Amino acid sequence: MLQRINFVMMIVVVLLVVGVGMQVMVTQSRTAEALNAISSELGRMKSAADVQAGGGNGISPGLVFIDGDIQRNGQFQLPAHGSLTLKRLIASAGGVTGGDDARVTVTQLGADGKLVTRFSHERAISDPTADLMLLPNDHVQVGRHRVVAATTDPTAKSLEAVNLDPPASRAVAGGEIRKDDDQFPKLSPFRAVRWKDEWTPMVNVDGTWYELLWLGGAEAKEVIDHCRLKHGDAARQRFSEDLPQMLLEMGRTTTENINLKVKHLTTGTVMAINGAEMTAENRNKVVEENRTADDHTPRWTGEPQDAASP
Secondary structure, eight states: OHHHHHHHHHHHHHHHHHHHHHHHHHHHHHHHHHHHHHHHHHHHHHHHHHHHHTTSSSOOTTEEEEEESBSSOEEEEOOSSSOOBHHHHHHHTTOBGGGOOEEEEEEEEOTTSOEEEEEEETTTTTOTTOOOBOOTTOEEEEEESOOOOSOSOTTOOOSTTOOOSOOOOEEOGGGOEEOOOTTSOOOBSOSEEEEETTTEEEEEETTEEEEEEEETTEEHHHHHHHHHHHHGGGHHHHHHHOHHHHHHHTTOOOOSEEEEEEEETTTOOEEEEEEEEOBHHHHHHHHHHHHTSGGGOOBOOOSGGGGSOO
């Protein structure tokens, strides 16, 4: 009888242990599910916060972008831990094309669609102090200093050694005063350039009008400021007709193609036009229109004819 009682008690104990074990397993499973849900929600909230911190411009957080005279153009992921500096990014991208020194500019596109320059240095590679901690969505543009002639003529001399201090002014046909700059390429990526609000260039690229924001690794305003400082009242004309020379005077590269950043006039979208062809035909069209305008400065009126391809 006692043995039977002990056997029954043992069975009861085993059942109790099994029941408790199952309850613990159910509780652990529910706890794990709850923790996973909490982790997912925290991840979603962090992602939303990262996007908001990135300026709300639709660019993936945690990325930086580099282009220009660099071995590997494209986007690079910022490290999960630690930081990425400008010079480390340039090294990761294979270095400057040709191994020369370079002018480096770092910009951010703000929520208002305007470019903000965070860093700009004419000789960033050779200067050991020229470095910057990169942030998500930084856009790094590299322009090497070795300058070659913008021509397909294999016998043409390099412009690398050209003296960029212009000689004395001389009179040319039409009575206008121009610098003796025949050694510079006479090319343009634009079919026409018209001016809005005094110093805002509206440009025609392949038949479409845009507001010009950036060209050849520099903000349009920076190039225009150079023209105003060095060429005075002829600043607009020099910008529109002699763009390769203006860039060379600033120590930048000029080739048969140039990268542009523009704003579409209809949609307001900021977009890149990479490798826009610079041709003598385009430049001739710009010169022709300039000659018909007061002070060689065609004005942007916003009227329907401005949308037509010149």
